[in-house]
Amino acid sequence: MESRSLQVLEFGKVLTHLAGLCVSEAGAEAALAVRPLTGIDAVHHAAALFDEARRWAGHTGFRLSSFPPLDGVFRALDAPATVLDLDALWALRQTLGLARKLAASIREGQSTGGRWDLLAALVDSHPLPQRTVSGLDRCVSDDGMLRDESSPELSLVRGEIRRIHQQCTRKVKEYAQRYNIAHYLQDEFMTLSSDRYVLPLKSNFKGRLQGIIHDYSQTGETCYFEPMFLVELNNGLQELKREEREEERKVLRYLTDLVRDELASVRGAYGLLVEGDVLCARCALSARFEESGDAGAVSVTEGGHVSLLGARHPLLALSAARGEKGGAAAAQAVPSASRAPHATGKGKSASGHGAQHGPQAVDIELLPGQLGLVISGGNAGGKTVCLKTLGLIALMGLAGLPVPVRPGSSLPFWSDIFAFIGDEQSLEDNVSTFTAQIRHLSGVWDRLGPGALVILDEFGAGTDPAQGAALAQAVLDEVMDAGSTVVAATHFPALKAYALTRDKVRAASVLFDPVTKRPLFRLAYDQVGASQALDVAREHGLPEAVLRRAEQYLLLDGEDTSALVDRLNTLAVQREAEISSLRAEEARLRDKRTKLDERFERERRTLFETVQGQAKAVLHEWKSGKVSHKQALKALAETRARLVPGAAGNGDAEGTPGSADTTPPALQVETLRTGQAVRYVPWGKKGTVVEVDARRGRVRVDLSGVTMWAEAKDLAALDEKPRVVVGAVTRTISDATASMRVDLRGMRADVAVSELSRALDKALLAGMSAVEAIHGRGTGALRKEIHAFLKSFPAVRSFALAPEDQGGDGVTVIELK
Numbered sequence: 001m002e003s004r005s006l007q008v009l010e011f012g013k014v015l016t017h018l019a020g021l022c023v024s025e026a027g028a029e030a031a032l033a034v035r036p037l038t039g040i041d042a043v044h045h046a047a048a049l050f051d052e053a054r055r056w057a058g059h060t061g062f063r064l065s066s067f068p069p070l071d072g073v074f075r076a077l078d079a080p081a082t083v084l085d086l087d088a089l090w091a092l093r094q095t096l097g098l099a100r101k102l103a104a105s106i107r108e109g110q111s112t113g114g115r116w117d118l119l120a121a122l123v124d125s126h127p128l129p130q131r132t133v134s135g136l137d138r139c140v141s142d143d144g145m146l147r148d149e150s151s152p153e154l155s156l157v158r159g160e161i162r163r164i165h166q167q168c169t170r171k172v173k174e175y176a177q178r179y180n181i182a183h184y185l186q187d188e189f190m191t192l193s194s195d196r197y198v199l200p201l202k203s204n205f206k207g208r209l210q211g212i213i214h215d216y217s218q219t220g221e222t223c224y225f226e227p228m229f230l231v232e233l234n235n236g237l238q239e240l241k242r243e244e245r246e247e248e249r250k251v252l253r254y255l256t257d258l259v260r261d262e263l264a265s266v267r268g269a270y271g272l273l274v275e276g277d278v279l280c281a282r283c284a285l286s287a288r289f290e291e292s293g294d295a296g297a298v299s300v301t302e303g304g305h306v307s308l309l310g311a312r313h314p315l316l317a318l319s320a321a322r323g324e325k326g327g328a329a330a331a332q333a334v335p336s337a338s339r340a341p342h343a344t345g346k347g348k349s350a351s352g353h354g355a356q357h358g359p360q361a362v363d364i365e366l367l368p369g370q371l372g373l374v375i376s377g378g379n380a381g382g383k384t385v386c387l388k389t390l391g392l393i394a395l396m397g398l399a400g401l402p403v404p405v406r407p408g409s410s411l412p413f414w415s416d417i418f419a420f421i422g423d424e425q426s427l428e429d430n431v432s433t434f435t436a437q438i439r440h441l442s443g444v445w446d447r448l449g450p451g452a453l454v455i456l457d458e459f460g461a462g463t464d465p466a467q468g469a470a471l472a473q474a475v476l477d478e479v480m481d482a483g484s485t486v487v488a489a490t491h492f493p494a495l496k497a498y499a500l501t502r503d504k505v506r507a508a509s510v511l512f513d514p515v516t517k518r519p520l521f522r523l524a525y526d527q528v529g530a531s532q533a534l535d536v537a538r539e540h541g542l543p544e545a546v547l548r549r550a551e552q553y554l555l556l557d558g559e560d561t562s563a564l565v566d567r568l569n570t571l572a573v574q575r576e577a578e579i580s581s582l583r584a585e586e587a588r589l590r591d592k593r594t595k596l597d598e599r600f601e602r603e604r605r606t607l608f609e610t611v612q613g614q615a616k617a618v619l620h621e622w623k624s625g626k627v628s629h630k631q632a633l634k635a636l637a638e639t640r641a642r643l644v645p646g647a648a649g650n651g652d653a654e655g656t657p658g659s660a661d662t663t664p665p666a667l668q669v670e671t672l673r674t675g676q677a678v679r680y681v682p683w684g685k686k687g688t689v690v691e692v693d694a695r696r697g698r699v700r701v702d703l704s705g706v707t708m709w710a711e712a713k714d715l716a717a718l719d720e721k722p723r724v725v726v727g728a729v730t731r732t733i734s735d736a737t738a739s740m741r742v743d744l745r746g747m748r749a750d751v752a753v754s755e756l757s758r759a760l761d762k763a764l765l766a767g768m769s770a771v772e773a774i775h776g777r778g779t780g781a782l783r784k785e786i787h788a789f790l791k792s793f794p795a796v797r798s799f800a801l802a803p804e805d806q807g808g809d810g811v812t813v814i815e816l817k
Helices: 003-008 011-020 025-032 040-060 071-077 086-111 117-124 130-139 152-179 203-208 228-261 263-290 314-321 328-333 383-398 433-447 465-481 493-501 533-539 544-557 562-623 629-643 749-765 781-792
Strands: 191-193 196-202 211-216 222-227 299-301 307-311 362-365 372-376 410-412 416-420 452-457 485-489 505-512 519-525 677-680 685-693 698-703 706-711 715-717 723-726 729-732 739-743 770-774 796-801 811-816
Touching: 003 011, 003 383, 003 416, 011 025, 011 263, 011 314, 011 383, 025 263, 040 086, 040 117, 040 263, 040 299, 040 383, 071 086, 071 228, 071 263, 086 117, 086 130, 086 228, 086 263, 117 263, 130 228, 152 196, 152 228, 191 222, 196 203, 196 228, 203 222, 211 228, 222 228, 228 263, 263 314, 307 383, 307 410, 314 383, 362 383, 362 519, 372 383, 372 465, 372 493, 383 410, 383 416, 383 452, 383 485, 416 433, 452 465, 465 485, 465 493, 493 505, 562 629, 677 698, 739 749, 749 770, 749 781, 749 811, 781 796, 781 811
Parallel strands: 299 410, 372 485, 372 505, 416 452, 452 485, 739 770
Antiparallel strands: 191 196, 196 222, 211 222, 307 362, 505 519, 677 685, 677 715, 685 698, 698 706, 723 729, 770 811, 796 811
16 A cells, blocks of 8 residues: 555554554554554455454453553574563563453353454464463562562572561560660661661660661761661671572573463463453554444445545544534644534534534445446535545555445455545745645556556646646546546536546536525536636635636536526525435334334233233143133133134133134044145144044044044144244244154163154254153152263253143153254
C-alpha cells in the first residue's frame, strides 16, 4: 500500500486512537505498526479473529491489565553471560502470569459454550513456558523480592540473619537497662548504618561510651554509634550478608537459565499478550464507534462492488464519541477538508451552518459492473469527505479494523489505494497544483489494475477548465479500462455529463436544503449538482454588489442553470426523505414481526404444555383405576371443548383420547389385517395389529409391549406423518418421537444385557428416540447390570428411572442419540 495515500487519508490518526486504547507500551507500538493486509485470506482471517475477540470479551468479561515491555530483557538475553536482575525477572513473572490468565479465559470460555476457534488456535500456537512460569512463581514474590524458599541455602542464611537481628535487639535492650543509657539515645530503637547495627546516640554523649562512630545525621545532633559488644555480631552479620548475596546470585542465574532455555516460548507468550492487547483495543475502538452509530467489520470480497451503508468518517465518529464540540476541539482531530461538512457538537461547523449531532451517515454505493463514481455539487457539501470516508474505511477494512458502517456493508479487495486529495503545490520544488497531480499520477500509473482504487479530488482543476475536464475524462476512461475503481469529486460540467452517459460510471450529487441552501451531507444518485459558488460566497460574507454582478455575468454567458438544478435537488431531497421513511417503516415492521413471532411461539408452547398436562392427568387417573375408560374419554373431550370452541361436536364419547382433529384420513376397519404395521395417532406411537373386531369397528394393537383396543379411525398408515391440530397450534409428529419397550424380567444378567442390546439396535434402525427397559424392582442386581451396560453403549444419550406412575425404579427410560 502506498505510504503517501496512508498519510493523505490520515490512516495514522486512526492508529493513534487505536494505540491509545491499548493497555501496554508494547501493544501501543504494535497498534501504530498496523498496516493494510496484502491478501484476501489474511483480511478474512483478521475480520473473523476480530469478531471472535468481540464475542469472547462480551461472553467472559475478561479485561487485560497493563504489563511491562520486555524488549530490553530479550536484548539482554542475547548476551550469553548476562544474568537477569530481580526487576527483569519480576517483569517476566507479571507478564507470563497475565498470559496464563488470558489463555485460561479463552479456553474456559469455550468450555462454557463460547465458540472462538481462531482465538483458541492462537493460544495453542503460543504455549506457555511451564518451567519458567513455575520457577518464577516459586522464587519471585508479588512485591518483586526473592522468596526464602528459592533455595535451601538461601533459606538457611536468611534464617541466621534474622536470628542475629533478634540477638542484637536483645543485647541492646539489656545493655541500655544495665547501664541506664536510655537518655543518651535519640531513639530507643537501634538502626542500620553502613549495613551494620548501630545506636542513634546524642552527639554530646559520644565520649562516654566505648565503640565506633560510623556517621552523623545531617543536623549533627545524632551520631550512629556501634558499641563494642555489637562489633563481633556485626562482623558475623556481614559474612552472612555476603553469603546471602551469593545465594541470591545463584537463584538469579538459575532463573535466567530457565528463561534462556525456553526463550522461544517466552517470546511467544509475550507476543500473545501484545496481540491480545491490540485485539482488545480493536474491540474498544468498535465500541467507540457504536457510541455515535453503527459499527462493525466491513465485508471484503474479491470481485465485489462498493456498498457502504450508513458510512461515517472514522475520525469524525471518534470525535463525536468523545463528545467533542465543534470548532477548535474537533478541528484538532479531523482533517481540514473534513471539518466543514460534518459538525461534532452543538456549535457552528467551519462552514457556518448549524452543526449536526455527530457526523452524518452517507451511503456510498456502486452497482454491479460499475467502476466509477463522480460526485458533484456545491462547495462545503461533503464531496471531499465522501472521498476520504471511502478511502479511510477501505484502508481500515483491509487492516482488519472495525469501521463505522451499518451491517451488510461490503467492499472489493483492493491491493492498492491511490489518493489524490488536497493542494499539492510546492514553491520549493517549483511545482504547481496541476503539475503535482500529474507527477504523482504518472508515478503510480504502471501499478493500476483490477486490484486498485483511485481517489481523485478536483483532478484537473489547476489548469484551463476545458482542457482539465477533457484530461479528467481521459484519465477516468483509462483507469477503468485497466480494471481499477475510481471515485472523483468535480465541478466540471463536462465531467458531470460524462458521469450521466457512461455505463460503467455512476453520478452522484451532494444535497442541499431547498429553503436554507445549507448542506444536508447526503448523496443523491444518478443525478448531478450545481456548484452553488454564489450561495457559498454569500454565506461567507462576500459583498452583495459583487454577487449581483456575478449573476449578471452568468446571465450574459447563458450558463445560469440554477433553477433546473434547484428543482433536481428538491426532488432528490424528497426522494431521500421518502426512502428514509420507508426504511424506518421497514425496520418498525420487522421489529413488530419479530415480537409477534416470539409471542406466537410462547403461546404455542403454553397451549401445548396445557393440553399435554391435562391429557397426562386424565390418563394417569385412568391407569390408576380412579376413572373408567369412558369417563377418561369424556374428560378429554371436555378439555378439548374448552380449548377449541366447537370441537366437542367433532367426535363422540367413544372416541379415543386426543383424537379430536386429525388431518390424515382414518383407516377403514375392513382394510386392516392381523400383523399390519399402523400408527396410533393420539400417542404418535407405532404398533402392530393383533386382532380386528369388524363388528364393533375396533382393532387391538400392540404398542411396543402395551396391548390395547383402539378405534379404527384413530389409526393411520405407517408411512403417513399425521398432524395433531389443537386450536391454532399444529404439531408434526415424526418417527423420532416414538419409543419401544423391552421386558427383561426373569432373565439372567448376561441374557438381559444381550436382549437389551438387540432392542437398542432395532430402535436405532427404526428411528426411535427412546426405549423403556422393564427390569422389575427385586434386589436391584439386574438394574445395576443394565445401568452399567448403558454407560458404555455409544448410542445412549442418557438414561434414568421412570416416574412412579410409569413403573418407578422397576423401569429405566433410555434416551437415544
